[in-house]
Amino acid sequence: MEIREPELPRRLLLTERAALMPLLRRTPEELFSRRTACPDWNVRQVLAHCGAALARIVEGRLEQAVFSPESNAADVAERDAWPLRKVLDELDWGMAEAGVAIAAREDGLLDTVALGEWVHAGDVRDAFGEPGAYGGDSTDSAPTLIGVASRRRGNPLVHATLPGRDAALVLGVGGDGRPPAQLTADAATLVRLCTGRPLKSSLYELSGAREEELYIYD
Known part of the structure; x- marks a missing residue:
């Protein structure tokens, strides 16, 4: 039986938040339209997806179809009209708060959501041309x-x-x-x-x- 580390996703999110958010806050807004490794999404849309997913976890909005391609696309589309600052604020809040809700799930089914957030942060750094896109303090x-x-x-x-x-x-x-x-x-x-x-x-x-x-x- 695999031994779960319930605090691992929280540590991953908090460590990534400390590294990613300062980069996002200082990056010129025009760069958020750059394409990413996700074929259908630019940087802004990847971040909107990330923030929406974490908000759902924190708020307990985890209906059956959540995180499906259709649900993800709808969440991103809902945020298209938001100012960039609001998109980043939601992501910042979600990365700070979602780890507690993830750890509280005894089944561990949300643990890999934290991994997905970290991978998407790498997608963003890669799009910005940052070195070590999928590396950093979280690679442990x-x-x-x-x-x-x-x-x-x-x-x-x-x-x-x-x-x-x-x-x-x-x-x-x-x-x-x-x-x-x-x-x-x-x-x-x-x-x-x-x-x-x-x-x-x-x-x-x-x-x-x-x-x-x-x-x-x-």
Whole structure:
């Protein structure tokens, strides 16, 4: 049985909030129209989605269809008329408050929402041309949640060797007689690989599995 770390998503959100919000507050508004790794959304729309998702968690508005593509698109469209400052204020508030609500869920089903917020923060930094888009102080927490997401999705078993970790990070699940795949990468490359973000194949070594089998999102 997997041991859950209920405070891990909260730490991830708070650490990312401290790094991301000052960047967003000082960035000229015209740059928020830049395209991102999310095909249909620019920076502003990614941030609107992030803030809306966290607001739903804090306010307990978690109806059955929430976080579906249709629900996400509706939340973003609702915020199209908002001034940028209001979009950023909602995100700031959500990153500060949602971790408590996530930790309170004994089933842990919202834990990986925090991971999604962190990945989207990387998308934003990448669009802005910031170095280390999917790195920073949160890279100690994010891989653990990637492991959780990969097991919930039922991905093939992968043993990932990352710098600074004494033991391999276990991704996916076994039980089908297939030997574990082997991955060697740094944490930022792991994030890009498992979330389908652009990367260079020279930055990692993967054997026994295909790239797309590591994806944690559809």
